[in-house]
Amino acid sequence: MNTHKLPKSTIICVAFVSGFCIMTIEMLGARIMAPYFGGSLSVWGSIITVFMLALSLGYLIGGRLSTRNPNPVTFAMFFIGAAVFSLPIILFADSIMKPIFMAIEDPRYGSLLASLFIYLIPTSILGMISPYSIRLLVDRSEHSGHMAGLLFFISTLGSAAGTLGTSFYFVLWFEVNQILWGSIVALISAGCFILLLNYLFNRDGVITPQAQRYEKQI
Amino acid sequence: MKSKFNFLQFLTRQEVKILPLLLAFMCLPAVAETIHEEKSLYRDIVVDQTDGRRCLIFNVFRGDRNQSCVDVDDREMLVFTYTRMSFAGLLLMPEPKKILIAGLGGGTIPTTFHDLFPDAEIDIVEIDQAVVNVAKDYFFFEENENMKVSVNDARVFIKRAGISGKKYDYIILDAFGGDYIPEHLLTLEFLQEVKQIMSPEAVLVANTFSTSKFYDHESVTYQRAFNEFFNFKLPTSGNRIILAQLHPLPPRGVLITEAQRIVENLKKYGVPLLEYPNRLSTRVDWDMSRRALTDQYAPANLLKEN
Numbered sequence: 192m193n194t195h196k197l198p199k200s201t202i203i204c205v206a207f208v209s210g211f212c213i214m215t216i217e218m219l220g221a222r223i224m225a226p227y228f229g230g231s232l233s234v235w236g237s238i239i240t241v242f243m244l245a246l247s248l249g250y251l252i253g254g255r256l257s258t259r260n261p262n263p264v265t266f267a268m269f270f271i272g273a274a275v276f277s278l279p280i281i282l283f284a285d286s287i288m289k290p291i292f293m294a295i296e297d298p299r300y301g302s303l304l305a306s307l308f309i310y311l312i313p314t315s316i317l318g319m320i321s322p323y324s325i326r327l328l329v330d331r332s333e334h335s336g337h338m339a340g341l342l343f344f345i346s347t348l349g350s351a352a353g354t355l356g357t358s359f360y361f362v363l364w365f366e367v368n369q370i371l372w373g374s375i376v377a378l379i380s381a382g383c384f385i386l387l388l389n390y391l392f393n394r395d396g397v398i399t400p401q402a403q404r405y406e407k408q409i
Numbered sequence: 410m411k412s413k414f415n416f417l418q419f420l421t422r423q424e425v426k427i428l429p430l431l432l433a434f435m436c437l438p439a440v441a442e443t444i445h446e447e448k449s450l451y452r453d454i455v456v457d458q459t460d461g462r463r464c465l466i467f468n469v470f471r472g473d474r475n476q477s478c479v480d481v482d483d484r485e486m487l488v489f490t491y492t493r494m495s496f497a498g499l500l501l502m503p504e505p506k507k508i509l510i511a512g513l514g515g516g517t518i519p520t521t522f523h524d525l526f527p528d529a530e531i532d533i534v535e536i537d538q539a540v541v542n543v544a545k546d547y548f549f550f551e552e553n554e555n556m557k558v559s560v561n562d563a564r565v566f567i568k569r570a571g572i573s574g575k576k577y578d579y580i581i582l583d584a585f586g587g588d589y590i591p592e593h594l595l596t597l598e599f600l601q602e603v604k605q606i607m608s609p610e611a612v613l614v615a616n617t618f619s620t621s622k623f624y625d626h627e628s629v630t631y632q633r634a635f636n637e638f639f640n641f642k643l644p645t646s647g648n649r650i651i652l653a654q655l656h657p658l659p660p661r662g663v664l665i666t667e668a669q670r671i672v673e674n675l676k677k678y679g680v681p682l683l684e685y686p687n688r689l690s691t692r693v694d695w696d697m698s699r700r701a702l703t704d705q706y707a708p709a710n711l712l713k714e715n
Binding site: 225228231365366368 | 450562563596706
């Protein structure tokens with residue numbers, strides 16, 4: 192059994208980053224879709240539907256993964272994986288949307304299908320972060336509700352900041368792709384930060400008292 | 410939703426200060442009667458009638474003004490200056506066979522075009538079905554063989570028209586939503602798609618505001634797409650109409666001759682065509698160092714606030 196543990200403040204910080212990036216990517220969705228599917232309400236509907244669907248899948252999978260050997264390396268991989276799977280939003284969005292635009296006349300279904308292809312995977316991976324963070328934060332079952340509340344608070348606060356920052360300011364200062372690159376860099380940095388702390392805190396053979404307590408729990 | 414008719418634009422500060430008083434005073438004698446109200450997916454729609462003038466108003470509660478008006482007893486007369494200005498394109502393309510209008514409003518522009526050119530094929534693209542219904546029920550707008558409305562986003566419609574090789578002789582961009590023209594209808598990429606559906610002699614007529622900060626970005630974008638365009642402003646309107654063609658613009662002499670030739674046909678609509686040639690300018694009156702708007706960078710509605 193692995194006994195790795197991360198400082199709570201780190202988990203809380205990266206949860207904020209993931210919440211922030213989810214909404215930054217979502218807010219730019221309408222911009223990315225508009226040239227092909229227009230600016231109608233249904234395009235927003237498609238994007239939000241796919242994000243909700245992807246997050247729900249992510250929560251389910253992330254929760255399931257957290258039951259098997261929860262460890263910081265897997266946790267870091269969610270961030271790096273989400274970043275890697277967000278690259279197609281920048282690199283291939285046009286080549287994904289073009290054939291869908293040609294094949295489907297109705298912009299409602301066109302935008303829904305395009306959102307699925309572009310956003311389902313990266314957003315699902317981002318969704319895995321929340322339940323997994325809770326698992327890493329909880330060391331006693333009576334604290335589980337408290338930790339879940341704290342985590343939702345932080346990640347949703349991050350989402351609020353990401354929404355506001357993107358729609359009020361970033362679009363005024365940067366191009367869409369520059370903002371997306373920013374999110375990708377933020378996610379990769381968060382992943383690397385977790386890996387670094389994991390290396391520093393849990394070097395071979397060094398088992399902190401906290402980690403020992405944690406082991407007893409399991 | 411801001412009105413397409415930018416009213417406050419041409420008032421001085423003093424005038425703006427006394428405006429509420431004036432308005433209150435004006436409201437006393439003539440009582441506006443609301444004859445229809447409806448909430449659509451995109452806006453609140455109100456149809457008001459004051460004496461013989463019936464107006465389409467979007468989002469009254471935000472204090473917005475008339476979107477489109479019609480004189481019930483003289484339906485042919487165009488009430489707004491900016492509506493009349495959109496016929497200036499006839500100086501560059503006097504006999505359009507295929508016409509595209511983005512943004513229906515009360516339907517006064519397409520109805521007038523159909524009246525002028527009964528054989529021309531007129532396509533209208535309007536995003537809001539409720540606006541189409543209101544135009545038909547209250548503003549005497551009728552679809553027929555030659556004049557059809559597509560309920561669709563203008564960007565989607567134009568992109569598809571481009572792919573299927575359709576060409577138009579006269580294109581009017583008059584789609585307003587949110588605070589201004591929707592961002593995806595302002596970008597360089599969009600204008601490239603519009604160019605795709607212009608016949609070699611076609612004219613593009615775009616209704617915009619002469620608003621300060623955003624005006625520069627918009628002008629730079631049109632300049633990059635078309636090299637040059639006619640800037641058409643009148644002292645009695647806060648609107649700026651952009652007239653662009655695929656080939657170099659004709660000299661003023663040609664416009665004057667053309668105006669004299671067709672002015673009679675436009676008389677009953679109240680379009681003072683003879684005044685227009687001298688108002689069409691190619692002079693750069695914007696800051697050319699501004700960024701062009703693209704699909705990547707188009708915070709138009711934010712810029713407008715500054």
